[in-house]
Amino acid sequence: ETGVTQTPRHLVMGMTNKKSLKCEQHLGHNAMYWYKQSAKKPLELMFVYNFKEQTENNSVPSRFSPECPNSSHLFLHLHTLQPEDSALYLCASRSTGLGANVLTFGAGSRLTVL
Amino acid sequence: GESVGLHLPTLSVQEGDNSIINCAYSNSASDYFIWYKQESGKGPQFIIDIRSNMDKRQGQRVTVLLNKTVKHLSLQIAATQPGDSAVYFCAERYSGAGSYQLTFGKGTKLSVIP
Numbered sequence: 001e002t003g004v005t006q007t008p009r010h011l012v013m014g015m016t017n018k019k020s021l022k023c024e025q026h027l028g029h030n031a032m033y034w035y036k037q038s039a040k041k042p043l044e045l046m047f048v049y050n051f052k053e054q055t056e057n058n059s060v061p062s063r064f065s066p067e068c069p070n071s072s073h074l075f076l077h078l079h080t081l082q083p084e085d086s087a088l089y090l091c092a093s094r095s096t097g098l099g100a101n102v103l104t105f106g107a108g109s110r111l112t113v114l
Numbered sequence: 115g116e117s118v119g120l121h122l123p124t125l126s127v128q129e130g131d132n133s134i135i136n137c138a139y140s141n142s143a144s145d146y147f148i149w150y151k152q153e154s155g156k157g158p159q160f161i162i163d164i165r166s167n168m169d170k171r172q173g174q175r176v177t178v179l180l181n182k183t184v185k186h187l188s189l190q191i192a193a194t195q196p197g198d199s200a201v202y203f204c205a206e207r208y209s210g211a212g213s214y215q216l217t218f219g220k221g222t223k224l225s226v227i228p
Contacts, residue, residue, distance in 0.1 A: 002159065006157075041220065042203075042218045042221075043203070043205075045215060090158070101146055102148065102160050103158075105157035107155070
């Protein structure tokens with residue numbers, strides 16, 4: 001357990017479904033991230049939140065909608081996804097203190113879109 | 115564009131031998147580098163990091179070497195154990211314009227032969 005908890009661990013959804021991924025961190029960090037991990041591709045940054053404010057949106061399609069109600073929780077709302085969106089979605093957090101560089105990742109949510 | 119890549123996608127090592135995982139980076143302005151280990155079914159876990167003002171850093175059984183002249187990063191694992199079997203990612207950070215964003219490589223799969 002890294003201190004970053006993601007639920008659900010596995011999710012199968014149809015293209016017309018609406019579902020959400022949840023991330024919770026117990027580390028007192030102020031920055032939270034969503035990454036997409038696809039087979040044979042590098043980790044792709046999707047969104048960044050600092051102190052609940054979105055600071056980066058890496059040209060992610062609008063069918064992915066993030067929400068950060070507080071510094072400890074991060075959601076990724078999914079709607080009208082495509083089969084190519086099937087991937088492992090990783091949440092990470094980081095302290096924003098001086099010199100803090102290390103991202104702490106959760107175990108990921110494995111998403112399959114049928 | 116700038117990218118981080120890995121020389122070898124797979125590496126098989128006999129238990130007890132030393133492992134060397136290589137990484138090339140292309141942004142000469144990157145100031146921070148980090149190695150992550152990802153075991154099956156888990157998220158990436160921090161191993162070791164190094165700043166660009168250093169050329170070597172040692173941890174427990176791991177050493178990271180940075181050669182800025184040829185823009186090369188390596189991770190050395192001493193006395194490789196079966197528990198070291200995983201995918202290893204390098205990542206670089208360019209902190210220009212205040213951005214924290216890490217750029218990840220594709221990963222090298224390390225298999226330890228008992």
